[in-house]
Amino acid sequence: DTEVTQTPKHLVMGMTNKKSLKCEQHMGHRAMYWYKQKAKKPPELMFVYSYEKLSINESVPSRFSPECPNSSLLNLHLHALQPEDSALYLCASSQRSGTSRMETQYFGPGTRLLVL
Amino acid sequence: QQQVKQSPQSLIVQKGGISIINCAYENTAFDYFPWYQQFPGKGPALLIAIRPDVSEKKEGRFTISFNKSAKQFSLHIMDSQPGDSATYFCAAPGDDKIIFGKGTRLHILP
Numbered sequence: 001d002t003e004v005t006q007t008p009k010h011l012v013m014g015m016t017n018k019k020s021l022k023c024e025q026h027m028g029h030r031a032m033y034w035y036k037q038k039a040k041k042p043p044e045l046m047f048v049y050s051y052e053k054l055s056i057n058e059s060v061p062s063r064f065s066p067e068c069p070n071s072s073l074l075n076l077h078l079h080a081l082q083p084e085d086s087a088l089y090l091c092a093s094s095q096r097s098g099t100s101r102m103e104t105q106y107f108g109p110g111t112r113l114l115v116l
Numbered sequence: 117q118q119q120v121k122q123s124p125q126s127l128i129v130q131k132g133g134i135s136i137i138n139c140a141y142e143n144t145a146f147d148y149f150p151w152y153q154q155f156p157g158k159g160p161a162l163l164i165a166i167r168p169d170v171s172e173k174k175e176g177r178f179t180i181s182f183n184k185s186a187k188q189f190s191l192h193i194m195d196s197q198p199g200d201s202a203t204y205f206c207a208a209p210g211d212d213k214i215i216f217g218k219g220t221r222l223h224i225l226p
Contacts, residue, residue: 042217105214
């Protein structure tokens with residue numbers, strides 16, 4: 001099973017709402033990632049978890065809060081977002097620590113977020 | 117330099133034709149070059165990858181050509197099909213993250 005699942009598929013939220021995005025993988029991967037992708041752009045890395053510990057935060061605003069409850073799950077908590085945060089949010093996983101240059105990252109289908 | 121430059125930005129090819137997408141890099145420490153394919157509404161998926169110790173890798177209709185001295189690599193899609201219509205990203209894994217090219221939107225005319 002090489003599948004990364006993400007819920008919900010679509011999310012509309014107001015600027016005062018609190019919501020969470022969820023990601024799950026059952027491939028035994030120990031690195032998990034959050035990316036943000038705007039239309040017609042490549043994915044931009046937001047966070048990396050390695051062995052359930054946050055290893056990279058790409059200077060993401062604090063209104064985005066990641067959480068890794070266990071090696072299979074990754075959450076992204078959203079609070080007080082801005083309209084410019086509207087994008088496709090992708091989760092990915094890879095086998096080990098994420099520092100090996102030849103690791104394949106497996107992406108989920110993404111959550112399309114609209115902030116009103 | 118942590119950049120990967122990709123061209124063209126968009127490409128239209130007739131069914132059965134050859135689609136060619138080019139990428140160039142500057143950092144000679146890059147040692148693995150994957151291509152990702154992304155369909156609308158889906159996440160990127162690894163399509164094919166090459167290491168710089170070979171000059172070409174072929175998987176079905178997809179071929180990567182690699183020119184180490186020029187620091188360039190390209191994706192060739194032979195006998196292009198409408199189902200190949202997608203966005204393609206070349207990439208190079210940096211020390212702590214994947215460096216993506218800006219992407220090429222490929223449309224195959226039926």
